[in-house]
Amino acid sequence: MAARLTFQNTPPARTAKAADLTAVLYREYSLLARNRVYLVLGLAPMLIYLLLVNTSLSNLVQEVTYKGVELRFAAFLLPMTLAMSVVSAAGTSSMALFQEEMSGVATQLWSYPLRRSRFLLGKVIxxxxxxxxxTLLALGVAVALFSFPFTTEGWLGMLAALVVSALAFNGLYLAVAIVITDYQAFMVLSNLSIPVLVFSAPSLYTMESMPTVIQWVATINPLTYAINGMRDAALFGLGAAWRDLAVLAAIAAVAYTIGGRGLLNRARNI
Known part of the structure; x- marks a missing residue:
C-alpha cells in the first residue's frame, strides 16, 4: 500500500479562508488608493458643491420648509452633498474593474485557485x-464649515441611512460596470450620471416645488430615496425613513445579484 503524502506546512482550512479574503481586501485597497486620478474624480465634485454651492445658496436662501419644519438651507443641502459623494465614489470604485482587465491583472487573478465568492465579497467590502x-470626509468638512440642528439620534439615523445608500449605489454602479464592457462608455455614463441623478432628485428643492414631469422622474431616481432617507432620518428619526431605506435595500439586493453573477460569468470567460 502506497504511503500517503502529507505537507507539514499546509495551513488549516479556516486559516486559508481568512487569508484568502484578507489578500483580496489588501489588493483592492491598494488598487483604489494608488490611483490618485480616480480619487480626485470622486472627491472633487463633492467638495466643489460643498464649498461653493452650499455657501452661495445659503446666503441667498436662508430657510426652507421641509415637511412642516423650518430648516436652515445649509442643513437642507447636507444630504444632497453626501449623496453626491456616494455617487462619485461608487463610480470610482467600479472603474477598478476595467483597470484590472486592461492591465491583465484579471487574467492573473483567475489563474490562481481564488474562490470567486471571496473575490466578490472583497470587492463589495x-x-x-x-x-x-x-462621504464621511465630506461630512467632516461640512460639520467644520456649517452648524446643523440635528440631535444625536438624528446624526445616528443619518449615518445609518448613509450606509444603506452606500451599499445601494456601490452595487448599482458595479452592476452597470459589469453590463457595459466598454471602458469609455462607462466613463461617459458615470460622469454624466452625477448631474442627472442630482438635479432630477429633490436635492436643492423639495419634491412639491418640482415640475410635475420632474417629479415623475424623481420617483424612479434612486438618489431621491437616498436624499429623502438621510433628511428624514436626521430630522425625524430612523423610523421616518424606513420606506426610503427599504427601496435602497431592494436596489442593493438586485444590483449585487446582477453584478455578482455578471462578475463570475466574466471570470469564467477569461
Whole structure:
C-alpha cells in the first residue's frame, strides 16, 4: 500500500479562508488608493458643491420648509452633498474593474485557485468602505464649515441611512460596470450620471416645488430615496425613513445579484 503524502506546512482550512479574503481586501485597497486620478474624480465634485454651492445658496436662501419644519438651507443641502459623494465614489470604485482587465491583472487573478465568492465579497467590502470613507470626509468638512440642528439620534439615523445608500449605489454602479464592457462608455455614463441623478432628485428643492414631469422622474431616481432617507432620518428619526431605506435595500439586493453573477460569468470567460 502506497504511503500517503502529507505537507507539514499546509495551513488549516479556516486559516486559508481568512487569508484568502484578507489578500483580496489588501489588493483592492491598494488598487483604489494608488490611483490618485480616480480619487480626485470622486472627491472633487463633492467638495466643489460643498464649498461653493452650499455657501452661495445659503446666503441667498436662508430657510426652507421641509415637511412642516423650518430648516436652515445649509442643513437642507447636507444630504444632497453626501449623496453626491456616494455617487462619485461608487463610480470610482467600479472603474477598478476595467483597470484590472486592461492591465491583465484579471487574467492573473483567475489563474490562481481564488474562490470567486471571496473575490466578490472583497470587492463589495472594499467598494462600500471607499464610498463611506469619502462621504464621511465630506461630512467632516461640512460639520467644520456649517452648524446643523440635528440631535444625536438624528446624526445616528443619518449615518445609518448613509450606509444603506452606500451599499445601494456601490452595487448599482458595479452592476452597470459589469453590463457595459466598454471602458469609455462607462466613463461617459458615470460622469454624466452625477448631474442627472442630482438635479432630477429633490436635492436643492423639495419634491412639491418640482415640475410635475420632474417629479415623475424623481420617483424612479434612486438618489431621491437616498436624499429623502438621510433628511428624514436626521430630522425625524430612523423610523421616518424606513420606506426610503427599504427601496435602497431592494436596489442593493438586485444590483449585487446582477453584478455578482455578471462578475463570475466574466471570470469564467477569461
Amino acid at each position: 472594499a467598494g462600500v468602505s471607499l464610498v463611506l470613507a469619502q
